[in-house]
Amino acid sequence: MALPTINPTTTEAWKKLQQHFNSVKDVHMKDLFAQDKERANKFTVKWDDFYVDFSKNRITEETLKLLIELANEVKLKDAIKSQFSGEIINETEGRAVLHTALRAPKNSNFTVDGVNVMPEIYQVKQKIEAFTNEVVNGERKGFTGKAFTDVVNIGIGGSDLGPAMVVDSLQYYKNHLTTHFVSNVDGDHVNEVIKKLDPETTLFVVVSKTFTTQETLSNANTLKDWFLQSATEDAIAKHFVAVSTNIANVKAFGVDENNIFPMWDWVGGRFSLWSAVGLSISLAVGYNNFDSLLQGANKMDNHFKNEDFKNNIPVVLALISVWYNNFFDAESEAIIPYSQYLNQFATYLQQGIMESNGKSVDRNGNPIDYQTGTIIWGEPGTNSQHAFFQLIHQGTKLIPADFIGFANALHGNKDHQDKLMSNFFAQTEALLNGKSEAEVISEGATGDLIPFKVFQGNKPTNTIFINRLSPESLGELIAMYEHKIFVQGVIWNIFSYDQFGVELGKQLATKILQEFNNISNNEHDSSTSNLLNYYKNLT
Numbered sequence: 334m335a336l337p338t339i340n341p342t343t344t345e346a347w348k349k350l351q352q353h354f355n356s357v358k359d360v361h362m363k364d365l366f367a368q369d370k371e372r373a374n375k376f377t378v379k380w381d382d383f384y385v386d387f388s389k390n391r392i393t394e395e396t397l398k399l400l401i402e403l404a405n406e407v408k409l410k411d412a413i414k415s416q417f418s419g420e421i422i423n424e425t426e427g428r429a430v431l432h433t434a435l436r437a438p439k440n441s442n443f444t445v446d447g448v449n450v451m452p453e454i455y456q457v458k459q460k461i462e463a464f465t466n467e468v469v470n471g472e473r474k475g476f477t478g479k480a481f482t483d484v485v486n487i488g489i490g491g492s493d494l495g496p497a498m499v500v501d502s503l504q505y506y507k508n509h510l511t512t513h514f515v516s517n518v519d520g521d522h523v524n525e526v527i528k529k530l531d532p533e534t535t536l537f538v539v540v541s542k543t544f545t546t547q548e549t550l551s552n553a554n555t556l557k558d559w560f561l562q563s564a565t566e567d568a569i570a571k572h573f574v575a576v577s578t579n580i581a582n583v584k585a586f587g588v589d590e591n592n593i594f595p596m597w598d599w600v601g602g603r604f605s606l607w608s609a610v611g612l613s614i615s616l617a618v619g620y621n622n623f624d625s626l627l628q629g630a631n632k633m634d635n636h637f638k639n640e641d642f643k644n645n646i647p648v649v650l651a652l653i654s655v656w657y658n659n660f661f662d663a664e665s666e667a668i669i670p671y672s673q674y675l676n677q678f679a680t681y682l683q684q685g686i687m688e689s690n691g692k693s694v695d696r697n698g699n700p701i702d703y704q705t706g707t708i709i710w711g712e713p714g715t716n717s718q719h720a721f722f723q724l725i726h727q728g729t730k731l732i733p734a735d736f737i738g739f740a741n742a743l744h745g746n747k748d749h750q751d752k753l754m755s756n757f758f759a760q761t762e763a764l765l766n767g768k769s770e771a772e773v774i775s776e777g778a779t780g781d782l783i784p785f786k787v788f789q790g791n792k793p794t795n796t797i798f799i800n801r802l803s804p805e806s807l808g809e810l811i812a813m814y815e816h817k818i819f820v821q822g823v824i825w826n827i828f829s830y831d832q833f834g835v836e837l838g839k840q841l842a843t844k845i846l847q848e849f850n851n852i853s854n855n856e857h858d859s860s861t862s863n864l865l866n867y868y869k870n871l872t
């Protein structure tokens with residue numbers, strides 16, 4: 334069954350939400366809390382070691398009820414079933430969407446075109462496990478007989494952001510291997526990494542679902558050439574492995590057949606860290622930790638699949654986000670993890686969320702006249718408090734924010750942890766309550782300065798509070814956002830799993846590169862022509 338194609342704005346629930354919005358849009362959350370002592374409990378979901386408090390949002394029980402009606406009217410439950418049962422819900426590319434199968438237990442049954450994909454998945458997982466153990470234990474050696482010390486992940490987009498974010502987030506759990514990520518076609522990136530490498534002890538993992546991506550192939554070739562300055566061709570088999578669906582291209586590049594880790598077209602690039610694309614994660618933190626990450630994601634999958642919408646964390650977060658995006662006209666959402674380990678989390682989510690839901694044509698092929706994908710940005714707290722929080726507190730824009738925190742620090746420094754968490758709680762409290770004129774005056778401010786010190790408050794936040802950062806809880810957290818993406822795509826009646834919007838720039842870059850090599854000559858607008866000439870004259 335294809336995904337339903339219901340324009341959300343034509344639903345009864347949408348009309349009711351519009352009316353409801355008009356009656357609640359100016360209500361201050363402070364008053365909602367004052368009116369209902371149970372508010373925080375009503376709008377909190379406790380699940381596993383997650384405590385998700387969404388009470389500091391500009392919603393009432395009626396809002397949530399209507400949003401759930403909307404989810405029902407667009408047939409979200411059926412859509413979830415279609416996704417998990419391997420139907421071709423990525424219709425524009427003719428593919429199933431089964432990253433959830435990658436983290437499911439061995440005895441599950443996920444079928445694509447009538448074939449259960451679990452045996453293949455577990456074969457590849459076994460290969461990842463065996464390979465990881467050999468590298469980490471030092472049994473697998475480089476061309477001069479030395480054990481590996483460094484791993485270089487060569488990939489971009491989904492073949493870089495997920496593994497890079499997870500390796501960074503789980504650095505507490507890391508082993509002795511040093512992991513590097515080369516992604517940008519900017520030659521300075523690869524050359525800076527080369528400075529740190531010893532060809533005798535470096536393992537290269539070339540990751541590309543398509544194995545046609547310009548950046549990845551350029552970087553892989555540059556690293557291979559550099560490697561061959563010290564080694565002979567036959568050493569490539571020891572030092573280069575690849576992850577891809579395109580086995581022919583991988584072989585043509587020179588990777589030994591035994592060193593190929595397959596993946597499948599039913600795994601989208603930005604949802605692929607759970608597949609062999611996560612090989613660098615497994616190498617960095619060991620296979621057991623990689624597997625725990627997957628198990629965490631699987632727990633979240635079950636929660637998402639089985640829980641009532643009212644207590645379903647990804648569903649509730651998605652609905653609240655639709656509420657701000659489509660009724661309050663909020664354009665962006667901030668992701669603020671209170672953990673330096675999650676430094677790359679917002680960057681990672683930018684691809685997941687914006688590449689998936691940055692669409693303006695609906696599932697019937699018609700232009701859309703309502704807002705879809707939100708702009709995602711963010712940085713860890715407390716750093717971001719000293720950077721962009723001013724605008725969230727006192728600017729003119731409404732920026733709903735997810736505050737992600739962990740109760741227990743990994744290094745157990747209670748003094749720092751209490752300081753960190755006091756900021757974590759204080760910020761959402763400040764965003765909720767603001768500071769009134771009376772409070773400003775009672776603090777001693779006088780005269781002209783008073784208005785500058787007033788905070789309106791009423792700024793929405795979700796608090797996603799987790800016991801501890803572990804491979805498992807990180808897996809849960811990532812999967813939570815993956816499902817939020819899917820729910821929003823269903824509501825907005827768009828296809829979340831294609832990304833045609835990234836193609837045009839690639840095509841034009843190819844043409845311009847041909848011009849640089851005098852292969853072709855193209856017409857350009859005068860701005861682009863001037864820029865090209867200016868560049869040619871400078872280089």
Ligand SMILES: O=P(O)(O)OC[C@H]1O[C@H](O)[C@H](O)[C@@H](O)[C@@H]1O
Nearest residue numbers: 490491492541542543546602835
């Ligand atoms: O893994 P690859 O095939 O090399 O693709 C890498 C990336 O490139 C493309 O431009 C897509 O927009 C991304 O979704 C993808 O993750």
